[in-house]
Amino acid sequence: MKDEEIIQLLANPETYEKAFKSILKAYKEKLYYHIRKIVIDHDDADDVTQESFIKIWRNLDKFRGDSKLYTWLYRIATNEALTFLQKKKKDQGISIDDNEGLVSHLESSKSDTYMDGEEIEIKLQKALLQLTDKQRVVFNLKYFEELKYEEIAEITETSVGGLKATYHFAVKKIEEFLTKH
Amino acid sequence: MNIEQSKIKSPFTVPEGYFGKLEENILAAVNVQTLKSIQNIKTSAGYFTELEDEILSLVKIDNLRKINSNTTPEEYFEDLESRIISQVNIDKLKDLAKPEVSEAYFDEMEDLIFSKIKIEKLKDLRENKTPEGFFEDLESQILAKVQIENFAKKAKLSTPAGYFDKLEESILSKTVETEKPKFTVVRNKWVYFRNAAAALLIGTFSVLVYNQNQPKDAFAEISSQEMIAYLSEENLSETELETLVEENTSVNENIELTEQEIEKYLKENDI
Numbered sequence: 001m002k003d004e005e006i007i008q009l010l011a012n013p014e015t016y017e018k019a020f021k022s023i024l025k026a027y028k029e030k031l032y033y034h035i036r037k038i039v040i041d042h043d044d045a046d047d048v049t050q051e052s053f054i055k056i057w058r059n060l061d062k063f064r065g066d067s068k069l070y071t072w073l074y075r076i077a078t079n080e081a082l083t084f085l086q087k088k089k090k091d092q093g094i095s096i097d098d099n100e101g102l103v104s105h106l107e108s109s110k111s112d113t114y115m116d117g118e119e120i121e122i123k124l125q126k127a128l129l130q131l132t133d134k135q136r137v138v139f140n141l142k143y144f145e146e147l148k149y150e151e152i153a154e155i156t157e158t159s160v161g162g163l164k165a166t167y168h169f170a171v172k173k174i175e176e177f178l179t180k181h
Numbered sequence: 182m183n184i185e186q187s188k189i190k191s192p193f194t195v196p197e198g199y200f201g202k203l204e205e206n207i208l209a210a211v212n213v214q215t216l217k218s219i220q221n222i223k224t225s226a227g228y229f230t231e232l233e234d235e236i237l238s239l240v241k242i243d244n245l246r247k248i249n250s251n252t253t254p255e256e257y258f259e260d261l262e263s264r265i266i267s268q269v270n271i272d273k274l275k276d277l278a279k280p281e282v283s284e285a286y287f288d289e290m291e292d293l294i295f296s297k298i299k300i301e302k303l304k305d306l307r308e309n310k311t312p313e314g315f316f317e318d319l320e321s322q323i324l325a326k327v328q329i330e331n332f333a334k335k336a337k338l339s340t341p342a343g344y345f346d347k348l349e350e351s352i353l354s355k356t357v358e359t360e361k362p363k364f365t366v367v368r369n370k371w372v373y374f375r376n377a378a379a380a381l382l383i384g385t386f387s388v389l390v391y392n393q394n395q396p397k398d399a400f401a402e403i404s405s406q407e408m409i410a411y412l413s414e415e416n417l418s419e420t421e422l423e424t425l426v427e428e429n430t431s432v433n434e435n436i437e438l439t440e441q442e443i444e445k446y447l448k449e450n451d452i
Contacts, residue, residue, distance in 0.1 A: 024207055029200055036193045045193075046203070053207040054214055121192035124184065143184070144191055171184060178182045 001026065003069040016060050023073065024053060030070075030145075031077045037140045038081035038133065039088075040102045040125070048084045052077040071154040074141070078155055082133055099129040120178075127177035131170050138163055139170040 001022040009019035031052060036045035055076050063072055089096055103126055128136050134156070141152045142163075149160045149167075156163065 020211070021208075024204055028203055028207070032195070032200070032203065033191065033193060037191060042193075042195065049203065050207050050210050054210055057211045057214065118192070120187075121189055124189045125192060174184055175182050178184065 007063075007065055007069055010060060010063055010065075013061065020057050020060060023056060023069075027070070027073050028053070031073060034074060034140065034145065035077055035081045037125075037128075037144065038078070038137060039084060040105055040129075044084065044088070048081050049077070051084075052080040055080060067154050068151070071151055074155045075157070078137055082137070085133055097132050099133075103129050123178060123181065124174065126181070127174040128170075130173060130177055135166055135170045138166045139174070142167050143171075 003026075006019050006022045006026075009015040009022065028049070032045060032049045035048045035052065036042065039045050039048055056073060059076070063069070086096060089098065089101075092101060094101060106122060106125055106129070128139060131139065137156060138152060141147045141155060142149070147155075149163050152163050153160045
């Protein structure tokens with residue numbers, strides 16, 4: 001089902017369930033991978049994805065149609081993932097910008113069945129963990145999801161100009177990392 | 182290294198069939214959330230007490246039903262129904278068997294009984310010794326009585342059916358319904374009292390003004406007719422009127438008026 005059709009279903013509370021099932025079917029994989037790139041660990045991504053969809057379900061009536069459906073869904077998933085990471089780091093007593101724990105996890109799960117990438121792919125992820133979480137989000141949405149700055153601006157609720165700077169800064173930093181390592 | 186040209190993919194994978202299970206898990210989690218939200222619905226104050234009472238009442242009713250079902254033999258209620266219907270039919274038959282009697286039947290029956298009693302008495306008298314000439318007298322007495330009764334019957338003038346109802350209607354139509362009273366009936370004695378109170382008030386205030394030659398106040402400017410009309414129309418209670426009179430008459434306590442002065446004033450003002 002297309003987003004436009006889902007939005008029509010969201011206009012009537014009686015068709016919320018149908019709308020939600022359509023959203024789940026269409027976006028479960030996209031949102032999972034988006035979350036997975038932020039939290040890295042599969043089990044964490046699984047939890048956050050489920051929480052994100054529950055939040056989507058609870059807030060179906062708040063979707064006004066003034067933004068695109070998928071940017072609204074990505075915004076919820078992004079916020080859930082970032083909130084999860086912040087809490088996790090807080091619980092572990094580490095700095096909010098410290099991703100050493102995630103790097104360790106990435107290295108230890110090279111032989112993990114849930115990690116099947118080539119060396120460069122894992123290396124890129126390690127490079128990404130040199131960025132702040134918000135920078136990673138912007139890079140992921142632009143680089144992997146290939147979204148437009150305007151769409152990313154809707155998801156992250158920041159300005160397009162700031163996003164461009166963030167992305168270019170992220171690319172430069174990653175390339176430096178990959179060159180060095 | 183130019184990563185934008187390289188287009189490096191994401192290395193993350195998921196277990197086989199993961200997304201199918203994810204969908205199921207999410208739907209299950211959403212259902213749990215929905216149930217939780219239903220459980221969190223606020224209830225009105227005392228709802229659970231009322232609910233408890235209702236449940237206990239239902240339990241009591243259920244127990245009573247059980248008791249009833251325990252103490253009645255099997256098919257009791259089917260028998261009961263047929264017995265009730267039979268009883269109703271019997272009652273109907275009894276009603277049908279009852280001969281209809283005229284309204285005057287019992288009065289006539291009373292007369293018949295009295296007549297029979299008289300005959301019985303007469304028979305007794307016949308059997309017993311009677312004084313000489315008793316039967317002649319008796320005959321004449323009976324004949325006289327019969328004549329009197331016949332006369333009484335004739336005197337009892339009969340009227341056409343519904344005569345008195347029509348009469349009543351006729352009288353009412355000629356009287357109450359056509360002739361309206363020329364004068365309205367005085368509502369109650371307090372109207373007189375009001376008028377009297379008005380007169381008294383007007384009198385006292387006017388005399389005060391008249392004798393003291395003081396400037397007229399607003400009350401004094403009200404005409405007698407207006408005052409009477411006001412007191413007649415206003416639904417003042419007895420106490421209110423008394424208070425009104427007392428308060429205003431008390432003003433005049435220190436004024437000494439001669440009878441001539443009062444009479445003069447009343448005449449002048451046609452009170």
